[in-house]
Amino acid sequence: MSKYLQRYSDQERMNHWIVAICFILAALSGLAFFHPALFWLVNLFGGGPWARILHPFIGVAMFGFFLISMLRYWHHNKLDDNDRKWLRQWRDVANNREDMLPEVGRYNGGQKVVFWITVASTITLIVTGVIFWRPYFANLFPIELIRLASLLHAVAAFTLIVSTIVHVYAAIWVKGTLRAMTRGNVSDAWAKKHHSNWHREVTR
Amino acid sequence: MTLQSSLDIQARSATTTPSPSVRSSAAVAKLIDESKCIGCKACQVACQEWNELREEIGNNVGVYDNPSDLSASSWTLMRFAEVEDKDNNLSWLIRKDGCMHCADPGCLKACPAPGAIVQYSNGIVDFKQEACIGCGNCITGCPFNIPRISKKDNKAYKCTLCSDRVAVGLEPACVKTCPTGAITFGSKEDMVSYGEKRTKELQERGYANAGLYNPAGVGGTHVMYVLRHADKTEQYSGLPKDPSISPLVSLWKGAFKPLALLGMGVTALAGFFHYMKVGPNEVEDEKSREEA
Numbered sequence: 001m002s003k004y005l006q007r008y009s010d011q012e013r014m015n016h017w018i019v020a021i022c023f024i025l026a027a028l029s030g031l032a033f034f035h036p037a038l039f040w041l042v043n044l045f046g047g048g049p050w051a052r053i054l055h056p057f058i059g060v061a062m063f064g065f066f067l068i069s070m071l072r073y074w075h076h077n078k079l080d081d082n083d084r085k086w087l088r089q090w091r092d093v094a095n096n097r098e099d100m101l102p103e104v105g106r107y108n109g110g111q112k113v114v115f116w117i118t119v120a121s122t123i124t125l126i127v128t129g130v131i132f133w134r135p136y137f138a139n140l141f142p143i144e145l146i147r148l149a150s151l152l153h154a155v156a157a158f159t160l161i162v163s164t165i166v167h168v169y170a171a172i173w174v175k176g177t178l179r180a181m182t183r184g185n186v187s188d189a190w191a192k193k194h195h196s197n198w199h200r201e202v203t204r
Numbered sequence: 205m206t207l208q209s210s211l212d213i214q215a216r217s218a219t220t221t222p223s224p225s226v227r228s229s230a231a232v233a234k235l236i237d238e239s240k241c242i243g244c245k246a247c248q249v250a251c252q253e254w255n256e257l258r259e260e261i262g263n264n265v266g267v268y269d270n271p272s273d274l275s276a277s278s279w280t281l282m283r284f285a286e287v288e289d290k291d292n293n294l295s296w297l298i299r300k301d302g303c304m305h306c307a308d309p310g311c312l313k314a315c316p317a318p319g320a321i322v323q324y325s326n327g328i329v330d331f332k333q334e335a336c337i338g339c340g341n342c343i344t345g346c347p348f349n350i351p352r353i354s355k356k357d358n359k360a361y362k363c364t365l366c367s368d369r370v371a372v373g374l375e376p377a378c379v380k381t382c383p384t385g386a387i388t389f390g391s392k393e394d395m396v397s398y399g400e401k402r403t404k405e406l407q408e409r410g411y412a413n414a415g416l417y418n419p420a421g422v423g424g425t426h427v428m429y430v431l432r433h434a435d436k437t438e439q440y441s442g443l444p445k446d447p448s449i450s451p452l453v454s455l456w457k458g459a460f461k462p463l464a465l466l467g468m469g470v471t472a473l474a475g476f477f478h479y480m481k482v483g484p485n486e487v488e489d490e491k492s493r494e495e496a
Contacts, residue, residue, distance in 0.1 A: 033316040033339065035465050036218035048317050048337035049358070094478065096485045134340040135358060144450070146344050150314075151456040158464040162471045169475035175486045189487040 004185040005202055013184055015068050022062030023164065029055040030157055056133050063126040070119055076106050077116065083109035098193060105197040110170065117163045124156035211371050215323040217315035223322075231327040231392035234365060234376060235399050236300050237430040238440070239406055239414075240386035243268065243282055243298040247378035247387060251280045254366060254377035274301065276354035279363040280378060283441035299429070299440040300378070300387070303350045303363035305329045307423030310449040311362075313457050314345025320360075327392065327426040328367045333359040345457070347422060347447035365426065395428060402430045421448030 008016070029051045032041035042051035082102050086093070086109035092100040093110065107115070131149035132138045138146060171177045176190040191199035213223045252258060257277040265272045268284040280302035287295050309329045312321040320335035321342060331342070331351070338358035342351040351360045366376035374380070375389040388398065399416040406414035415434025418424050429443075437443040 033341075035461055036220050036316075036318055037465070039218060039316065039318055042337075048335070052337040052339050095482055098485070132340065132344065134338065135353060135355070138340055138343075143344070143349065144452075147450045147452040147456075150341070150344055151452045151460070154456055154460060154464065158460075158467065161468055165468065165471045165475065169478075173475075173479060173485055175484045187487065193487050 003188055005188060005191050005199070006184060007180040007186050007191075008184045010184065012069070012072070013181055015065055016181055018065045019062055019069060022058050022065065023160075026055060026058045026062055027157070027161055027164075029058065031161075034154060034157070056129055059125060059129055063122060066118075066122050070122075073115060077112045079109065079112050079116075083112055086110070087113065103196045104194060105201070106195060108195070110166075114163050114167050114170075117159060118167075121156040121160040121163070124152055125160065128153040128156065211324040211326060211328070211367060213322045214325040215309075215312060216319050217312045217321040218318040225325070227325070229325045232365075232370060232389065232426060233327070233392040233395040234305075234379060234427045235388045235390075235395040235430065236427065237386045237388070237399075237402055238297070238299060239402070239411075239430060239432050240384045241282075241298045241300065242384055242386075243284060243296075244383060245270070245282050246381045246383055247300055248278070248280055248282060250377040250381035251363070252278070254369070255279065255364075274350065274352055274362075276352045276356070276359075276361040279303070279361065285439060285441045287439045295432075297433070297440050299443060301350075301441065303329065303365070303427065304348050304422070305363075305365055305426035306347075307425065308449065310345035310347050310422070310453060311342035311351055311360075312345075313449060314341040314453055316341055324367065326370065328365045328370065329426075330364050330367050331360055331362060333357075333361070336360050345449060345453050347444060347449060363427075392424075392426060399428055399430050403434075406430070406432055417443070419444075419447050421446050 031038045042048045045051040128149035285297040315321045317337045336359040351362045379387045379389040411432040413435040417429035
């Protein structure tokens with residue numbers, strides 16, 4: 001038995017980091033338009049008009065690469081009763097009492113919830129974003145739809161940012177996780193502790 | 205439009221602190237008396253002249269409207285509506301369309317660029333193109349469908365109420381040129397009382413539903429209409445009866461904005477304190493394994 005188990009291929013990791021970079025750029029430029037206190041962020045993109053020009057293209061790139069991940073991980077993320085039980089025991093999760101939790105497969109309930117929130121908000125962002133993308137598409141849509149899209153875009157962006165903070169924090173908090181995305185593998189002990197069913201599957 | 209102005213600013217887009225407000229100036233208003241308008245379009249010409257704009261030659265669209273819509277270089281437009289009442293009487297309703305200079309401007313509320321839209325203390329709402337980023341949120345926020353983004357420079361334009369003229373004590377160009385006196389300009393107070401007087405005169409002449417259009421939903425406007433049929437404002441080429449900033453825009457640019465920022469901050473802080481309180485989730489025997 002090898003000491004490290006392969007969790008993500010090179011291609012999967014590169015795709016993840018492309019999405020991550022696009023997300024950071026889209027979030028920073030989007031937040032600049034969202035609240036006056038953050039408008040200074042446009043300077044990272046060469047000023048207001050440039051941030052406005054670049055933001056949607058970054059968003060489209062993010063969506064495109066995200067789509068690859070989404071389709072690949074879709075079937076890994078179906079919630080079952082085991083996951084619901086795991087989620088109900090969130091107090092044990094938060095307090096590192098992992099021995100009390102049901103056995104976890106490739107992904108735990110929290111990861112699956114983050115996955116679906118990410119899917120829902122990313123799709124909402126691309127659909128609503130196109131609706132008020134000026135000067136190219138906004139003139140094709142009625143004003144009430146543009147207003148609704150603008151609000152939903154902000155709500156979806158907020159949801160995606162919050163869930164990504166949770167996603168990043170979980171990787172920092174659960175030691176040994178980050179290398180799954182930086183090197184592609186995780187330690188045997190990590191897999192046994194956090195994803196025992198998956199560990200059993202891949203070491204069988 | 206003007207880069208500088210001697211007018212004091214009372215509200216500024218994407219700005220959360222008060223603008224300089226020790227001084228205050230009297231609110232101004234333009235009053236458009238639809239009953240006196242003959243549809244000559246002199247106001248359109250004067251607007252183009254003063255603001256040094258030229259509309260592209262367009263096509264006849266089968267009605268008198270020319271050009272067919274407001275644009276980045278047509279800031280005011282006569283809209284002609286042929287309306288038949290229930291007795292088959294035809295009336296030709298002509299409305300000079302353009303920015304209404306709302307006391308509560310939806311464009312300013314929606315704009316994300318600091319200082320790209322300002323409201324002077326006299327009530328004029330003005331776009332500062334040099335700060336405009338071309339996102340079109342002003343269009344999203346406007347209840348009257350007024351701002352237009354130029355295809356040339358991707359900046360938003362609209363009627364300035366001739367803020368450059370008003371700043372030096374002149375009336376707007378359209379007011380100056382109107383041959384029938386259908387457009388008047390003065391203090392908001394005077395214009396309201398003149399509008400009410402005109403309304404009464406029209407009512408005495410048989411227009412029972414004549415009224416002053418100064419919609420409260422946007423806090424009143426600094427461009428007002430005297431309408432012969434104030435009960436049916438929609439007849440005037442879709443003038444909204446009771447305009448207000450869309451609740452979607454109010455939510456997006458109102459409560460949601462600070463709450464969402466707070467939510468993101470709290471989430472990040474929750475992570476920090478969770479780490480400080482509970483600590484990392486480590487694989488206990490990983491170190492010993494690695495050392496082995």
